[in-house]
Amino acid sequence: MEFAEVVRRRRMVRNYDPDRPVPPEVVERLLAHAVRAPSAGFSQGWGFLVLESAEDRARFWAATTPETAGPGRWLTGMRRAPLIVVPHSNRGAYLDRYAEPDKGWTDRDERRWPVPYWHIDAGFAALLMLLTAVDEGLGACFFGIPPEREATYREEFGVPPEFTPIGAITIGYRAADHRSPSLRRGRRPVEEVVHRGQWS
Template identity: 50%
Template sequence: MEFAEVVRRRRMVRRYADAPLDPADVDAVLDAGTRGPSAGFSQGTRLLALVEPPDVAAFWRATTPSGVTGSAWLDGMRTAPVVVVVWADESAYRERYAEPDKARSDQSFAVPWWHVDAGMAALLVLQAAVDRGLGACFFGVPPGRWPALREAYGVPAALVPTGAVSLGHPHPDDAGSGSATRRPRRPRDEVVHHGRWGG
């Protein structure tokens, strides 16, 4: 598929067909997620791939606040056969920028590059899914559920889940239900400025 077509077709899928994924497709998507840019080549992004049904079920148990029932969004997302959790390691960036070749750089980390890089990895996963004919959705994990998520999979306490990506074959009835179906995309001329603001 041409890159422009991948970009155009990418959307968030919130319900998946009951169909297995080809392991080669999953591997290709995960490989793409490892190819994102990394500030200072700190490489602080980690991907936790949950491909077995018990592991996927454990993700939803760990991340769903108690008492949450009757959620159409959650019911749809739970149909995904694969979940990829995208983790960010702040310490990798702080250690990297303390090394001699970076120590003199004016790096206050006002922008948390660990989450920026993790977000880029997530976007590559989303785009690779489209390229392989799959659907995907990036979503956040409630902060109050981070400890349970770490405990469920033995993730070190220093890592923070920037978000997760559900992955699978789009359900035929999933025509899109998110904000993008209710809000128009901003015109290009409103988003892109040339030379100066408003230009």
Template identity: 60%
Template sequence: MEFSEVLRRRRMVRHYTVQPLEDAVVERIVASALRAPSAGFTQGWAFLVLTEPAERQRFWEFVPARVERTPSMPDAPLVIVPMAHKKAYLERYAEPDKGWTDRDENRWPAPYWHIDTGMAALAVLLTAVDEGLGACFFGIMPEQLDGFRAEFGIPAEFAPIGAITVGYPAPGQPPARFEHRRRPLGDVVHRGFWGNRW
């Protein structure tokens, strides 16, 4: 599929069939996350991949009811939880080629551990489309994180940024609800100087 078509088709899919995914497809989707850019090539991320029905059932106990109420959302045969690892970045930038030996988090203009993990999540979303699948990114609420960590043995230094479901879209997907709200270039792009609309 052409990349422009992948971008055009990318949307949050919340209705899935129970059709399983081949192991090779799962591996391609997960491996695509590792191609995302990261500051200092730190790759300060980790991914919990849930493919077994029992694993996924345990996962859904920690998902907001508004997400789980989508009837076939839990049917998705693949759940990926991307996690950011801040310590990896602080350590990487204390190395001789970077030189921030004090490991001061305040040196960072933005939390790149979250940004880079988000880019890895986007790579997963786009690869799912390229594979002819649907995917959806959604949050795990702060009040659920402790229970989620305990259930799946997640070390405290890894911060889940959300979760991604992947699977075959169910027939009769509802139309994109918010396409009419997509902002035009002229509203968000300033060319050469603020206020020079595209």
């Protein structure tokens, strides 16, 4: 598929065919592409938890679903995904890397960072997985883990304290789903969001 077509077709898919697993070679391509993402100082401070078995996926949903969440259409369709990948960032990897001699800093002071590039770079990796899914004929959806459920998620899967989940990605073969009501807002035109030479 041409790259422009991949970008055009990318959208968040919220319902999957539960009877079609993602082939192992496709899972490996998703992950191989993820680690091709750019990272500040080539720090590569990411980590990916891959959940393929029905048991592991059930553990994920039990650990991350708020107790107040009802059995809505969104959750029902998302739970059908045969693959979940949770990308994590590692702040310490970046602070350590930029305290190395070739970077010119001698400490790990987080105030040197205008924005948390450890999260941004993990997000780049997540986007490459979303685009790869489209290229492979799959659907995918990136979504957040509720903050009040992060501790439960960490405990359930033994996530080390230095790694922070930036969200999760469901991946699988698309099933019929409903358009998100948010899409009624329409895509903002390029002319509205791009400023050339000066903001105003």
